[in-house]
Amino acid sequence: MELEKLKYFTVLAEELNFSRSADLLDIDQPYLSKHIRRLEKDLGFELFDRERRPLQLTPGGKVFFEDASEIIRQVERAKRRAYRASLGEVGKLTIALNSSITNSVLPNVLQAFRSHRPDVELVLCELAPNEQIQQLLDYRIDIGFDFLPNDNHPDLESITILSESLVIALPESHPLVAKSQIPLKALANEPFVLPSPKVVHFYQQIINFCEQVFGHELKVVQQATWMLTVLSLVAGGVGVSLLLKNAQNIQRQGVVYRPIEGKNLKIGIVALWRRDDKSNVLNEFLEVVRDISRRWESKKGRGEFANSG
Incomplete structure (x- = not known):
């Protein structure tokens, strides 16, 4: 009819x-x-x-x-x-998160985007980094926030939104807490608590970096997937850890953060999406991400984020 x-x-x-x-x-x-x-x-x-x-x-x-x-x-x-x-004014966007983005720019991004496009539904899900690429390719999520991939996938686009250095997480009773900065070599004989490189791939870079500095194999006594678990193990005295600087935004009782003295390692955090996704909602969201990331990096450059611990 x-x-x-x-x-x-x-x-x-x-x-x-x-x-x-x-x-x-x-x-x-x-x-x-x-x-x-x-x-x-x-x-x-x-x-x-x-x-x-x-x-x-x-x-x-x-x-x-x-x-x-x-x-x-x-x-x-x-x-x-x-x-x-x-026009990108209504719709739905499914976003995969990791702990680094949630501890840094995510609150600012969400606030800015909801103010700009209040009728767009945002569906947030926490995924381990090794799950995000597959779920993007399976059309189960629209955008993910991951660490800089080792290889560029031909079906995916990415932009680097943050670049973060490492900090040392120590039990509050550790003797090195007395130092305001700690050379990485001072941790050469310490037991480490780290995420598995199989789950968080950039940790292989961290392990390689430490072993170059130490001159011997890193002593990893415990692996954990989520940052809160790592911090709980550090607080319990199981070992020390190396985490991205945004971890300092988590105030975990029993944990003290210290910057690394001297040479450090930078890890890129990227937004990932499908190359064939022409959604205006996605484009609007990416514009907000780019804008907030520029402001965040500018504030970091001016030293407006104080260290915790």
């Missing part, structure tokens, strides 16, 4: 006058009459009682008018929503 016929019918049902309805629709009266007859033929019953004056709806016509009016309203709503979606 054509939407045009429904529109002709609803106008005539409201006006109950062929001549006036034709004028409102900017069509000839015979053309309107022909389309109403065709609609009645499609339905199998008459919509109007043409014997009565003024023109009246039949019982079937009254019921059909209610439903036809709702269909037209739904179509108009759909058109408005689709138009707004084409």
Whole structure:
């Protein structure tokens, strides 16, 4: 059934006058009459009682008018929503997070984007870094925040949004807490608590970096996936850890953070999305991410983020 016929019918049902309805629709009266007859033929019953004056709806016509009016309203709503979606004003975005982004720019990004596009639904999910790429390729998420990948995937785009150095996490009773800065070599014989490189791939870089400085193999006594677990183990005296600088935003009782004296390692954090995703909602979100990241790096450069511990 054509939407045009429904529109002709609803106008005539409201006006109950062929001549006036034709004028409102900017069509000839015979053309309107022909389309109403065709609609009645499609339905199998008459919509109007043409014997009565003024023109009246039949019982079937009254019921059909209610439903036809709702269909037209739904179509108009759909058109408005689709138009707004084409502008990036409405829609849904599924975002995968890791601890580094949640401890740094994420609150600012969410606040700015919700203020800019309040009708876009944001679905947030926590995923380990090794899960994000596969879920992007499976179309289960729209954008992920990961550490700089070892290899560029041909189906994915990325931008570096942050570059962070390492800090040392120590149990508060550790003798090295007395130092304001600690050379990495001072940890050469310490037991370490680290995430597994199989889960958080950039930790292989950290291990290689430490082993170059120490001149021997790193002593990893415990591995953990999530940062809060790592910090709990550090607080319990299981070992020391090396974490990205944003970890200092987590105030874990029993843990003290200290910067590394001398040479450090920088780890890039990127936003990842599918190369073929042309969504305006995604583009709007990426613009906010870029803007917030620039401000964040600028503040870091001015030393506006104090160290904790």
